[in-house]
Amino acid sequence: MTMDLFSSSPRQTKDDDEPDSSEIKIYSVVEITRHIKFLIEESFPSLVVRGEASNLTRHSSGHIYFTLKDELAQIKCVIWRSQAQQMTFSLNEGMKFLVRGKLSLYEKGGYYQITVLDIQPEGIGELQLAFEQLKKKLFAEGLFSEKHKKPIPGFPETVGIISSPTGAAIRDIVSVCRRRMPSVQLILSPVKVQGDGAVEEIVRAIKDFDSYNNVDVLIIGRGGGSIEDLWAFNDEKVARAIYHCSIPTISAVGHEIDFTIADFVADVRAATPSAAAEIAVPDKSEVEQQLANLRYTLIQNIENTIGYYRDRLKHYEERYAFRRPENIVEQYRQQADGLERRMSRQVIHHIRLYGQNLKHFEDQLRTLNPRNTLQRGYTITHQHNKVVQSLRELAEKEPAVIEFYDGKSEVEIKKISR
Structure with missing residues (x-):
């Protein structure tokens, strides 16, 4: 028997045992969706799923949407804004998580998803992940750079302390400071x-301390505890x-094995609050001993210097x-006389030499004077205001001047014989 689902009367076929079409229930989309939704949410009121985050979307509403996947399948997840605001670490794609939540079906999309109630990084704690992420971020910004570190003053007069007034840390700091340098003021x-x-x-x-601007060094710290206590x-x-504080700062949080972000940003990290007090305040007895050593060294140097110049x-x-x-004066006088005689001889010698050269x-x-040549009977002929050096330069029927050693004579050239 075949059946037309949209017909009120069935058509008979060979098989007379098939049910009547009037017995088949027809569902709307919303009906079947809500039925599936009920089955899913009743079957999985709470579950924990392991997977890798992908397709991460942070909506402007504050909700976070992502897909949790493994090698064979994937499932959509949503973290509502109220839950997202309580997260202490950043959710990044590619990270593996343990997700606790409840399974639900989004009716309009027709797909099931996990409504996340808690999410933990797999293999690393939530707070530890947040610590590493913030550490990486601040390092990239240069907050840990040594070039920003300020030196701790050697002899502070006033030390500022930020700590609990009832904890062991403040008692240790005060005790160490009072023992090492009682004159230091603590605030x-x-x-x-x-x-x-x-x-x-x-x-x-x-x-407040930065605005007060009347302390030489600042200790920020507390005693030990869990990572939650130190958070x-x-x-x-x-x-x-801490980074923007103009006062040199010492971070003294927890015990020697504890490291916080404040330790990396501060100018100096102390293993314990007691160690911070030792870094901030010099030991009076050590200072007195150093002064005594300097006094002894100074006296020795002065005595050695006086002895040296006394010997000289x-x-x-x-x-x-x-x-x-x-006798020394007489010797120098004789040397001066000798120098004077030597200078006189040198001057006379040079004058004679220059006279001979002259x-x-x-x-x-x-010897080179042409008039001396004229005295020996030679003459110089001039014509047209020029010296005639060759017969070819002489013009006939033209006046000329003949120069003798004792005068000149004007003549006329009548004939040139070559």
Whole structure:
């Protein structure tokens, strides 16, 4: 028997045992969707799924959408804004997570998804991941760079302290400071060091000290605890407040094995609050010992210098010049006389030499003088204001001047014989 689902009367076929079409229930899309939704949500009221995040979308509403996948399948996930605001780390694609939530079906899209109630990075704790992410971010911005570190003053007069007024940290800091240098003034800004409001109080205390501008060094710290207890010192707002503080800062959070973001940003990291006090305040007994050593060294240097110059003076006193100074003066006088005689001889010698050279030059000039040649019977002929050097330069029927050694004569050239 075949059946037309949209017909009210069935058509008989060979098989008479098939059910009547009037017994088949027809569902609307919303009906079957809600039925499936009910089955899914009742069957999986709570579940934990492991997978890798992909297709991450942060909506402007504050909701986070992503896909959780493994090698063979994938499922959509949503974190509502109220839950997303409580996350302490950044959700990035490619990371593997353990997701706790409830399975639901989105009716309009027709697909099922996990409504996330909690999400934990697989293989690393949530707070540890947040710590590593913030550390990487601030390092990239240069907040940990050594070039921004300020030196701790060697002899501070006033030390600022940001810590709990009732914790062991403040007692250790005060005890060490009083033992090492009782004259140092300590100013405590009491704050909460964990729990709600701790971050805001720490940031406010840092800014207050910076505005007060009357402390030489600032200790920020607390005693040991779990990563949750120390988390206020891993907050980005605390890190940036330390970075922008103009006072040299010492971070002293927890025990020696504990590291916080504040340790990396501060100018100096101390393993414990007691160690921070030792870094901030010099030991009075050590300073006194150093001063005593310097005093002894200074006295020794002065005595050695006086002894050295005393020996030199004694040496000079024993020299001949100090015993018979008039003899030294007489020797220098004789040397001066000798120099004077040598200079006189040199001057006379040079004058004679220059005179001989001058006479030699005069003889040469006299030999080259053309008038001396004229005295021997030679003449110089001029025509047209030029010296005639060749017969070819002489013009007939033209006046000329013949120069003798004792005068000139004007003539007329009548004939030229070649």
